[in-house]
Amino acid sequence: MKSVISHLRRGMKLALTMIVVGAPGVALAVGTPSGTSVDNRAQVDYEVNAVSQLPIESSPAGNSTPGLTNGADTSFLVDNFVDLTVIESGGVDTDVNPGQADAVTTFVVTNTGNTTQDYALTPTNLVGGAVFGNTDNIQANNLRVFVDSNGNGTYDAGVDTATFIDSLLQDTAATVFVVVDIPIGAANGDAANVNLAAVTHDAGSGASSPTAETAGPDTAAVDVVFGDAGRDGTEADDDSYLVTAATLNVQKTSAVISDPFNLTVNPKAIPGALMEYTITITNTGTLAVDSVRVTDVLDTNVTIALGEYNGGSDDIIIQLGTAPDAFCTADAGDLDGDGCGLTGSTLEVDTGLTVGIAAADNPATIRFRVTIN
Amino acid sequence: MYRKILFSIITLFGATALSAQQGNLELKTTAAKQEVVVDDEGNQTTRLIPVNTAVPGDEIVYTVTFSNISTESAENVRVTNPIPSQMAFIPGTAFGPGTDVSYSVDGGETFGAPEELTIADPEAGTRIATAEDYTHIRWTLKTPLDAGAQGFARYRARLR
Numbered sequence: 001m002k003s004v005i006s007h008l009r010r011g012m013k014l015a016l017t018m019i020v021v022g023a024p025g026v027a028l029a030v031g032t033p034s035g036t037s038v039d040n041r042a043q044v045d046y047e048v049n050a051v052s053q054l055p056i057e058s059s060p061a062g063n064s065t066p067g068l069t070n071g072a073d074t075s076f077l078v079d080n081f082v083d084l085t086v087i088e089s090g091g092v093d094t095d096v097n098p099g100q101a102d103a104v105t106t107f108v109v110t111n112t113g114n115t116t117q118d119y120a121l122t123p124t125n126l127v128g129g130a131v132f133g134n135t136d137n138i139q140a141n142n143l144r145v146f147v148d149s150n151g152n153g154t155y156d157a158g159v160d161t162a163t164f165i166d167s168l169l170q171d172t173a174a175t176v177f178v179v180v181d182i183p184i185g186a187a188n189g190d191a192a193n194v195n196l197a198a199v200t201h202d203a204g205s206g207a208s209s210p211t212a213e214t215a216g217p218d219t220a221a222v223d224v225v226f227g228d229a230g231r232d233g234t235e236a237d238d239d240s241y242l243v244t245a246a247t248l249n250v251q252k253t254s255a256v257i258s259d260p261f262n263l264t265v266n267p268k269a270i271p272g273a274l275m276e277y278t279i280t281i282t283n284t285g286t287l288a289v290d291s292v293r294v295t296d297v298l299d300t301n302v303t304i305a306l307g308e309y310n311g312g313s314d315d316i317i318i319q320l321g322t323a324p325d326a327f328c329t330a331d332a333g334d335l336d337g338d339g340c341g342l343t344g345s346t347l348e349v350d351t352g353l354t355v356g357i358a359a360a361d362n363p364a365t366i367r368f369r370v371t372i373n
Numbered sequence: 374m375y376r377k378i379l380f381s382i383i384t385l386f387g388a389t390a391l392s393a394q395q396g397n398l399e400l401k402t403t404a405a406k407q408e409v410v411v412d413d414e415g416n417q418t419t420r421l422i423p424v425n426t427a428v429p430g431d432e433i434v435y436t437v438t439f440s441n442i443s444t445e446s447a448e449n450v451r452v453t454n455p456i457p458s459q460m461a462f463i464p465g466t467a468f469g470p471g472t473d474v475s476y477s478v479d480g481g482e483t484f485g486a487p488e489e490l491t492i493a494d495p496e497a498g499t500r501i502a503t504a505e506d507y508t509h510i511r512w513t514l515k516t517p518l519d520a521g522a523q524g525f526a527r528y529r530a531r532l533r
Contacts, residue, residue, distance in 0.1 A: 031429030032459045042402045042437040042454040046447040062401035074402040081428040220425045
């Protein structure tokens with residue numbers, strides 16, 4: 001990773017290419033910390049005329065003074081080898097709802113170099129392209145980035161407030177959250193893909209002083225050598241917010257129960273006939289929908305028929321999936337507070353219905369009866 | 374002229390002066406990176422560039438040069454080099470013309486051939502030492518180092 005220098009062989013005007021054998025950057029679990037002086041001193045023991053002599057230590061330039069401590073170390077310094085990884089955590093997209101605030105994706109930034117570093121963090125909206133198979137077609141709002149301050153791996157609003165990584169020791173990792181708001185207009189299957197970039201900065205600089213690679217040849221001081229992919233001290237990864245909006249399908253059907261002439265045998269929809277309306281609400285999305293409220297404005301040609309169900313005591317049947325029938329009354333203004341009521345000609349069913357996606361609670365069926373005027 | 378005079382003085386008083394002030398041998402250690410230069414014709418030349426700084430993973434070539442600067446022959450010459458703790462010895466790279474190479478795994482107390490060296494293992498009892506376990510390398514000259522003669526010992530290690 002050192003700068004490649006062109007050399008000329010003496011007497012030959014040929015440009016030569018230099019290859020460094022044993023290229024650095026070999027992945028090591030733990031790199032010797034930068035600034036470390038690697039010292040080496042050899043020793044020779046010998047005899048003269050069968051008499052042991054004092055050992056002699058080596059020095060960089062050559063030493064012949066006998067005795068330990070009379071030599072000197074041959075040393076070199078360990079450079080600042082800058083390397084890092086940014087990896088999306090979990091390997092899956094994050095499910096979100098339209099209008100969801102503070103939707104979180106998680107990344108892990110690891111200092112794989114040999115020096116304590118700061119990292120500046122930049123979240124960006126990706127435009128187009130696919131992450132985890134989700135093609136980006138909407139943009140998240142209010143992108144923010146926070147560092148996990150307590151190491152619990154979960155974004156804690158108001159607790160995880162740092163927006164850069166401060167002094168990350170070598171071979172340690174920090175969890176980073178990208179926090180966004182999802183547009184209210186997002187539809188089921190929409191994807192907002194985001195990218196988190198971490199840029200290496202000098203430790204203790206408040207991520208304000210970018211770490212720069214030492215230009216030119218090897219110097220006697222500690223050099224900065226970028227060993228990351230792209231050799232720019234910057235790494236990034238992508239994540240995806242997948243919108244899983246609930247999608248409801250509402251169907252209304254009617255059937256004639258009886259008429260004044262044919263009674264229940266082949267009844268016809270004639271004045272005085274009793275009709276049953278069935279409203280079927282099917283959840284075709286991937287999320288349960290709660291607080292479903294159904295209103296139906298009755299035609300002026302019909303009048304609600306009361307006491308048709310549950311032994312004459314209730315007016316409306318609510319059935320959720322395979323669950324047993326539930327009943328309520330269509331009393332004026334919902335004075336009994338059961339969630340069902342009639343206001344003028346508007347029938348309202350607001351019982352806190354939750355329509356899930358499992359067969360046990362999907363679809364929801366609401367039935368009531370009317371007479372034709 | 375001055376050099377000749379100086380040389381004469383050393384020669385005259387050499388035997389006693391050397392044993393008191395100066396040893397018979399001079400020892401020098403260099404650390405370098407090995408580089409291969411390829412010219413336009415594809416010929417490769419290896420050269421050693423003294424190293425100022427290195428990054429983890431770099432290979433360093435250590436060379437110990439020994440010279441007999443006295444007028445007497447030195448016998449049983451043994452050059453010992455402790456491998457820096459930050460360096461991992463690369464197996465098979467220790468050599469020196471006219472020497473036997475042995476290794477230590479106990480901080481230089483004892484030396485032996487690779488197959489003779491064992492490490493106490495809590496589980497397996499003992500195991501054969503690997504290059505990573507070596508703490509010192511020793512080159513033992515097979516013959517005396519004559520006056521004025523010199524030689525070298527060399528090995529490669531990787532910065533951890």
